[in-house]
Amino acid sequence: MDDCSRQLPVLKEGFLDNPWVKKWHCFSMKVKITPILMSGIVGLVTVAIIPIVALGDRSETGEVDSALAQKSLFDRTRLITVKIFGEESWGSGIIIEREGAEYTVLTNDHVLRNDVGEYQIETADGQIHLARPEAVKFEHYDLAIIKFSSAVEYAVATLGNSDSLQEGEKVVAGGFPFGDKGLKYTEGQIGLILAKSLVDGYQIGYTNEIEKGMSGGPVLNLDGEVIAINGIHAHPLWGEPYLYEDGEQPSGEMGQRMKDYSWAIPINKFSQIALGAQLGVH
CATH class of the missing domain: 2.40.10.10 (Trypsin-like serine proteases)
Known part of the structure; x- marks a missing residue:
């Protein structure tokens, strides 16, 4: 007689004739789960199955949460x-x-x-x-x-703190490319934060794909806060936008790196001026 069979006195006669019942009963003995016999075998099966289902659902729950978060960010950007x-x-x-x-x-x-x-x-x-x-x-x-x-109540952006941004941080961006394409929503990350601004206040390089027409659109962190304003897309076909605001030219290597990123103006540059001008923007 095996160890499981020695526990037969705690069960009704004939319960272990069912191989599935015996399987779960043996499992409960091995992991030291005390069977709860409320009405027949229901208590035993419930106790044994719950931890397995919970463990199996963790990755799926994480994927669902991530999908919901992305939809929320998209909706926030769109509005x-x-x-x-x-x-x-x-x-x-x-x-x-x-x-x-x-x-x-x-x-x-x-x-x-x-x-x-x-x-x-x-x-x-x-x-x-x-x-x-x-x-x-x-x-x-x-x-x-x-x-x-407008008498319609539209959503208003929450402005974040661009000073807290770090390279590698994930961000999303939105805007309307030229033509009737509708809103474009892109995901990416901060690739480069300059110690000093480029001409016109551009300081944040990010990997999101930005097209002509998306200028002025938002860059948001994963909390849905606006942390920058789109303005320069990567690999410009003409002009040389990469000039520091003090007139200094970036080094050759840095200049090449800059071309790989889209560029945005940190929201704090706006917030500081808006506060001083008493524009009433929160």
């Missing part, structure tokens, strides 16, 4: 990102403030620079709003403010 366009311009922007029915949108100065006509903003619900640029100076940074009014 706070707007399309800005005029007769001669096209770009993206970030809703950063609401006061009554008036919304404030942060974008790049170069998105608004080439147009003297009317601007329009398209929000996440597909509505088109007339917009007006604000005469706010952001020193020498490639930043601008444009406003629109």
Whole structure:
């Protein structure tokens, strides 16, 4: 008689004739799980199976949580990102403030620079709003403010702390590429944080693929906070955007590294100026 059979007195006669019952009973003896006999064998099977199911589901639960987190980030990006366009311009922007029915949108100065006509903003619900640029100076940074009014309550971005960013940190970015392609959402990571800014305030290099038209769109951390503003895509076909703000040229090796990244302006550059100008942005 084996060790399991010696425990037969604790079970009803005939229960161990079923090989599956005997299997779980033996398992409970080996791992020192005390069978709980509430109604027949149900208590025994329940006690034995629960830890196995829990262990088997851990990886699947992690994958589900990750998928839900990514969907949440996508939705957050979609809701706070707007399309800005005029007769001669096209770009993206970030809703950063609401006061009554008036919304404030942060974008790049170069998105608004080439147009003297009317601007329009398209929000996440597909509505088109007339917009007006604000005469706010952001020193020498490639930043601008444009406003629109609506009775609809739109999501407003949460601004993070770009000073806490680290190279290798995962980020997502969004914007509207030129043409009717809809919102583009990309995942990547911070690849390079410069000790001093490039011309126009660009300081954060990241691996996300950015296209023409996504300028002014948000770069977010995994908490859904805006930590930078898109502005320069990787491998530009013309021009030489890689010049430090003090006029110094990057070394040859550093210049080559810079070309491999998209470039963004840290949100703290905007926040500091907005605070000083009392723009009311939180």
